Amino acid sequence: MANRRDFIKTAAIGSVAMALNSFKSNEDEIPFFDGKVNKPIVISTWNFGVKANGAAWEILKNNGRALDAVEAGVKIPEGDPTERSVGYGGRPDRDGRVTLDACIMDENANIGSVACLEHIKHPISVARAVMEKTPHVMLVGDGALQFALSQGFQKENLLVEDSEKEWKEWLKTSHYKPIANIENHDTIGMIALDSSGNLSGACTTSGMAFKMHGRVGDSPIIGAGLYVDNEIGAATATGHGEEVIRISGCHLVVELMRQGKSPQKACEEAVSRIVKLTKNRGKNLKDIQVGFIALNKKGEYGSYCIQGGFNYAVNQTSGNKLVDADYFLK
Numbered sequence: 001m002a003n004r005r006d007f008i009k010t011a012a013i014g015s016v017a018m019a020l021n022s023f024k025s026n027e028d029e030i031p032f033f034d035g036k037v038n039k040p041i042v043i044s045t046w047n048f049g050v051k052a053n054g055a056a057w058e059i060l061k062n063n064g065r066a067l068d069a070v071e072a073g074v075k076i077p078e079g080d081p082t083e084r085s086v087g088y089g090g091r092p093d094r095d096g097r098v099t100l101d102a103c104i105m106d107e108n109a110n111i112g113s114v115a116c117l118e119h120i121k122h123p124i125s126v127a128r129a130v131m132e133k134t135p136h137v138m139l140v141g142d143g144a145l146q147f148a149l150s151q152g153f154q155k156e157n158l159l160v161e162d163s164e165k166e167w168k169e170w171l172k173t174s175h176y177k178p179i180a181n182i183e184n185h186d187t188i189g190m191i192a193l194d195s196s197g198n199l200s201g202a203c204t205t206s207g208m209a210f211k212m213h214g215r216v217g218d219s220p221i222i223g224a225g226l227y228v229d230n231e232i233g234a235a236t237a238t239g240h241g242e243e244v245i246r247i248s249g250c251h252l253v254v255e256l257m258r259q260g261k262s263p264q265k266a267c268e269e270a271v272s273r274i275v276k277l278t279k280n281r282g283k284n285l286k287d288i289q290v291g292f293i294a295l296n297k298k299g300e301y302g303s304y305c306i307q308g309g310f311n312y313a314v315n316q317t318s319g320n321k322l323v324d325a326d327y328f329l330k
Helices: 004-025 049-060 066-078 122-135 141-148 161-170 241-246 248-256 264-282
Strands: 039-045 099-105 111-117 138-140 187-193 199-205 226-229 233-239 289-294 302-306 311-318 319-324 326-329
Touching: 039 049, 039 066, 049 066, 049 187, 049 311, 049 319, 066 099, 066 122, 066 187, 066 199, 099 122, 099 226, 111 141, 111 161, 122 138, 122 141, 122 199, 138 141, 138 226, 138 264, 138 326, 187 226, 187 289, 199 248, 226 248, 233 241, 233 264, 241 248, 241 264, 248 264, 248 289, 264 302, 264 326, 289 319
Parallel strands: 111 138, 302 326
Antiparallel strands: 039 187, 039 311, 099 111, 099 199, 187 199, 187 233, 226 233, 233 289, 289 302, 311 319
């Protein structure tokens, strides 16, 4: 008969075996970690993320803070009138008004957001001011504009000539049907890990072209278009904002990473949930696009989207590159 000591030894061996089996079952999700963190690193959505990453990298390579880097990075497309889906030059709503949405989040869960903001070229900086100078999280519409002006931001006409021409042409039919990867090329989301090992993120957009006035998508909503958890990782999204909001997309991606999934697997799972809900609602997947990018505390990153055509930019010590995201609809 086994004595108490033998029983304890057997139980201990069994526990170790169970732990090893448990680790083995997750090895497709949790890559081997050798203790080296890939930092600094910044990733952002779409091809305009390459230039945006360059501005962010100037801060990160000099041991700057991730928060400063993501703000500086997304301001590049915000201020470019040729980028017709972000900031100055963004496409208007159906009333001909350019309304902007943005949010920002730092490593301490400080957050700021603006929605349906008009006449201000850099909504991301207004969002940061909301975060740092008010007791609130989100300001919208005229209230957001009044606050921006009180902080010294300049009121400008954001409707450039090309966008106005497109809007007037659209008015001839007023047919509203967003096209995947075209009107949805509408957001720059950026997440970064700095040399101190801290994460931050920013997200900014002019939203869907010819939307109803007052429409707000996922981009200014913490947990939908952007989420940062400095213990785990960060995620941001682009595409049909309504679908991202439906699953609290970026919070979901980060929580999946908390459960042990890699950034890639977490993005894939979030997309699969949107796919399932879309099918359950009788909608055609080919009519929508959603893409996620994610970054964890180790500096590992991943991305996934519903259909091909989405790309994202990655800047690390090895250089700045554009990557085509993997996708569901093959």
